Structures are given as structure tokens and as C-alpha cells.
Amino acid sequence: MIILILVFTLLNECLGQIVDIGYVWEVKCPPGCSCEVQKLADLPLHRWIKTSQDQNLTNDANYELGLNTDHSIIPEFLNVAICVIAEDYEELLDKLPSDIQVFTILESGIGDYEILLQSTTFQRFTDLISLDIQGIDYESVKRNSDIAQRKQGGIILSVDSLYPLGLNLLYLNLERVRLTSLSPTRKNKANLVIKPMNTVADDGNSNKQLLNNITQSTGHRLIFLSQQNNGQSDDKEILPYDVYKQEMEGYRETVGLFTGLGALTHLRVYDCDLKDISWHMFDGLNNLIQLSLEKNSLKFIPEFCFYGTPNLKVLSLASNQLLTLKSVDLAGLLMLEDLDLRGNNLTFLSELSFPPFPMLKTADFQENPLDSIFPSTFEIMNTTLKLYLGGEGSKLYLQKNSFLGLCRLQTLHLYNLEIPVLERFVFQGMPELLKLRARGNISSIDFDAFVDLIKLVDLDLSYCHIRKISMDAFYGLENVKRIDLSNNELEFIPPGLFGVQQQTQLKEIILSKNKLTSLPTDFFKMLRIPNKLSKFSIVRLDSNPWDCTCSMITWNPHLVNRLRETAPRCTTPKKLRNWGVFHALRKGLQCKTLKRKYLNKSTMERNNYEENIIS
Numbered sequence: 001m002i003i004l005i006l007v008f009t010l011l012n013e014c015l016g017q018i019v020d021i022g023y024v025w026e027v028k029c030p031p032g033c034s035c036e037v038q039k040l041a042d043l044p045l046h047r048w049i050k051t052s053q054d055q056n057l058t059n060d061a062n063y064e065l066g067l068n069t070d071h072s073i074i075p076e077f078l079n080v081a082i083c084v085i086a087e088d089y090e091e092l093l094d095k096l097p098s099d100i101q102v103f104t105i106l107e108s109g110i111g112d113y114e115i116l117l118q119s120t121t122f123q124r125f126t127d128l129i130s131l132d133i134q135g136i137d138y139e140s141v142k143r144n145s146d147i148a149q150r151k152q153g154g155i156i157l158s159v160d161s162l163y164p165l166g167l168n169l170l171y172l173n174l175e176r177v178r179l180t181s182l183s184p185t186r187k188n189k190a191n192l193v194i195k196p197m198n199t200v201a202d203d204g205n206s207n208k209q210l211l212n213n214i215t216q217s218t219g220h221r222l223i224f225l226s227q228q229n230n231g232q233s234d235d236k237e238i239l240p241y242d243v244y245k246q247e248m249e250g251y252r253e254t255v256g257l258f259t260g261l262g263a264l265t266h267l268r269v270y271d272c273d274l275k276d277i278s279w280h281m282f283d284g285l286n287n288l289i290q291l292s293l294e295k296n297s298l299k300f301i302p303e304f305c306f307y308g309t310p311n312l313k314v315l316s317l318a319s320n321q322l323l324t325l326k327s328v329d330l331a332g333l334l335m336l337e338d339l340d341l342r343g344n345n346l347t348f349l350s351e352l353s354f355p356p357f358p359m360l361k362t363a364d365f366q367e368n369p370l371d372s373i374f375p376s377t378f379e380i381m382n383t384t385l386k387l388y389l390g391g392e393g394s395k396l397y398l399q400k401n402s403f404l405g406l407c408r409l410q411t412l413h414l415y416n417l418e419i420p421v422l423e424r425f426v427f428q429g430m431p432e433l434l435k436l437r438a439r440g441n442i443s444s445i446d447f448d449a450f451v452d453l454i455k456l457v458d459l460d461l462s463y464c465h466i467r468k469i470s471m472d473a474f475y476g477l478e479n480v481k482r483i484d485l486s487n488n489e490l491e492f493i494p495p496g497l498f499g500v501q502q503q504t505q506l507k508e509i510i511l512s513k514n515k516l517t518s519l520p521t522d523f524f525k526m527l528r529i530p531n532k533l534s535k536f537s538i539v540r541l542d543s544n545p546w547d548c549t550c551s552m553i554t555w556n557p558h559l560v561n562r563l564r565e566t567a568p569r570c571t572t573p574k575k576l577r578n579w580g581v582f583h584a585l586r587k588g589l590q591c592k593t594l595k596r597k598y599l600n601k602s603t604m605e606r607n608n609y610e611e612n613i614i615s
Ligand SMILES: *[C@@H]1O[C@H](CO)[C@@H](O)[C@H](O)[C@H]1NC(C)=O
Pocket: 053, 054, 055, 056
């Protein structure tokens, strides 16, 4: 009940505040609620609305996933109410002023009664722009109280409950709320429907024009409904949409909770134990930009499920149990920019997994037990900028040409990658890639492994169990600035692996936490820039079992991080154990007599030597 007390304290604080923003909302707020005036930008909508943190990447002014702060129908000041509801919820809600625009309902969590919200509950609140209903999070409460399981009760939304809000509601967030009768009972009534194209509101947006151009050429779309055919798949009927619509009218009541929410732009159904979704559920949500069905129990997506939301830009199906995807499942999302499928049970992806996504920027498949990415899987993602694959669950295996067609990809993250020898064919097909991060088990890196990534700037291969690298592994990386090989199992660095003649932009090499005992003699020489116009900046060599010998006089202390934590230290010989390498060179090793001999051997010129020895 600590939470409850906290909530009440918060409410009281809010109530006690007098905010003078030049607008007064004369209102009698019932106890248990707080009522105040706020600006849209100050609302905690950011908590569940995905704003694109990486807008810089795209340089695309149209890539606005966030709040429609310039939404013409949203007034500057909003009447905001927050209520904690318990058993007497009906009485409480009756006392609220009806001109609320932003309404948050929190379940109090005392007792195990049902809180049934119906159309009669909301019919007074037709001004609502945002509605946020949150049931008690028993999982997080469980830890510090004796409530063991979700009992009976909780908040229940009847299927007609939201219908009165259709005209104005833009933001709807439901967390841990029971939804009733989401899917139509007569699923097999019509299997195929010809639906006329949605004409997208023309707001001068070039993307939308493009979409119109694409869609106008087809005019009608064929829609396949419900896949739960009871052996009747042979007599699928093709119906014109009008006829279909009429048939549906008959049982509209059971069709969908969201039916009629034509203005809605952001919808989130989080942790509501949703098991089944259908095309009907989202039909008519023409203005929906963001849809999140995160943390439910979906095992599959019915075909063409999102055809009713043609303007969707962000779709999250994260943390469900999706087992497979077919291209028809997500078909029709021609405006989609952000697809989040993290934390599902997808085991493979192939070129049959996805429909075309002409606007997709980000695709996230982390934490799926993917064990095969078939060739050309992502060819339809030729506008995608960021792709994330792999996760704890199982190892990620790539095949030849797995990434073919990702011709605009800029960022690729691979987790739990299992590939004994990283060869050239793996990363073919991504000429625009700027950042590659891999984690997993790459025992060996072959020559020219990255040669096709001509624009790569940041190569992060830490925590990859790398044991062996070909001396030409980084050949062709003319734009690379940073190469991170830390936390691997490297015992030696082949001579010529790094060199500013080749990797002309190279600024940073990270070799921390490997098993290196020495560096090739010309390691630092290869990093010297002849014209000095640009400057190589740093090599990190700490946490390696360095064997300190006079051969280290070729090390350039200016280029090595020597701060306490990150300074390279000797492991052998024993008497120099834990000495800083440069300290050992000056004080621990008698290199004076050896220098000349050594220099002759390495045929270094005298001036080089002097440059290197300054410290
Ligand atoms: C985006 O650009 C702004 C300034 O233009 C900068 O302050 C911000 O850090 C950048 N964000 C990212 C994620 O790069």
C-alpha cells in the first residue's frame, strides 16, 4: 500500500500547487482525484509514446513520431484529471467535471472487485483527447507485499466503452486492463473482401502523396479475413466492401473496442493478456500513427491484420510470443517507419517474412531465438537505416547474403552471433553502413571481411571471443575512425593489421582486455601520419598480459592511454608485475645498452626513434 500512499501524497502536492498560467479551470474535484490545467508538452505522455531519439540520423523532417504538438485541434491548455479508483468508482466518476480533456485512471489495488468501465461511464467525457487507464502492476507489487497473484477483479473495459469518445480521442493507453469481446464471433462470415483504398488526408506531406500515387494505381485492395477456417476454406466468398460492411453492421457491437475511434493517433495496449487480434479490431483507425501491443500473449498475426491502419508509422509487437511471420501478416503498412518485434519467439526470417515497407527506418528483432537469417531476407527493407538482430535466447546464424538489399542501412547491431570464420560474403549488400556492432562468438576474421562496407566509421567487435584476425581483415575500411576489439581472446596482432596508409581516417583502436603479450614491431610506426594534417589519437592497450621487454621502446606513449585505470601494465617478467609499461621502460628495464642493437635490427631511423621516446 506504499504505492497508494505515494500516489495520494503526489495528488495532494499537485492540488496544493497554484500554477498561474493565465487560464483558470473552475472545478470541484472529488477527493481521490486531482484536477488541474496543464500544457500538452508537460503531460507525461512521453512515458508511453515513442519519440524518435535518433531523428538526427535521418535528416528527414517527416520523420516525426512524437507528439503532435502542432495538432490544430489540441488547445494550448488542457483540463487534466487523475483519479485513483476503488470500489466506489462510479460515484467518484460521477462527481468529476465533464470537460476533462486528459484523464488518467489508476486502479487503487485494494480488494478484488471488478471495475467495469462502459459507454455510460465515458459518455459524459466527450471532450477527452487523452485517456490513460492503468491496472495494478501485481508483478512489481508482489516483491514488497503479500499480494501473491492477480486475483479476480481489476479494471474491465466493456466493448462499447470507448465508443462515445470517437470524435476527439487522440491518445489511448491501456495497461493491465481486461478487454472484452475483441474479436467478432462470426469470424468466417466472409473470407475475402475488396476494400476501396483509403484516401489519405492530403496535408502536403510528400510521403503521403507518394503513397497516394502508389495506391491510386491499384484502387482496390483485396483483403483476406480470418484464418481460423473450420475446414471451410474452399468456399471463401469474395465480397465487395460495402456488402461486407453491411453484414458487419449487424454485429458491430461485438466488433471492436476501438471501433469508431477515427481520430486516434496513438494507441497502446500494454500487458493486457491480449491473445487474439483481428483485422476488424483496428479497421477505420485511419489516423493512427503509433500502435503498441507490447507485452501481450499474441502467438500469430492474422493476415492483413493492419490493413485498417494505413498511416501507421510505429508498430510495436514487442514481448509477445510470435512464432512466425508471413509477408501478408504485416502487409499494407506502407507508411511504417519503426517496427519493433523484440522479445518474441521468432526462430527464422526469410524473404517471405515481410511485405514491402517503403518507408521503414528502424527494424528491431532483438531477443528472438533467431537461428537462421536466410539470404535476401531484408531485400524489401531497402530504405531501412537501422537493424537490430539476435539476443540472449539462442545463437544467431547468418548465411551468405543475409543482408543483401539493405542498401541504405547505416546501423547494424548483431547479438549472440555465432560464426566460426567471418568471411567477406557475410556483410555484403550494405554500402551505406556507418556503424557495425557485433557480440557473440566469431573465432576468426578472414581477409577482406569488411571490404564491402566502404563507408563504415565505427566497427565494434568487442565481446566476440575473437582469437584470430587475418592481417588483411580490415582492408578497404577507408573511412573507419574507431575499431574496438576489446574483450576478445587475441594473443597477437598480425603486423600491418592497422595502418593509417590504409585506414586513413583511423583515430581510435581499442585492444583492452585481450591476451596480448606484445605488439608487432612496426605497430606504432604504421599509425604515424606523414603529413600530420589529421591526427591519430589513441590506442587502448590496458588489461592485457604484457611481457615487458626493451622491444617496447617502439611504443609511442603519446598514442597510448596512460591514465591510471587504462594504462597498460606488465604481467611478466615477475619483477615488473603491475608496473606501468612506460614506467618499466624508463626505470625497470636496462634498455640503454640494448637500444642501439635493437635499432639496428629493426632498421629504424634515428629521428623516428627520438620521436617515439619522448614522454
Ligand atoms: C541531435 O542533434 C542535436 C543538435 O542538432 C544534438 O543536441 C543532439 O545531441 C543530437 N542527438 C543525437 C541522438 O545525436
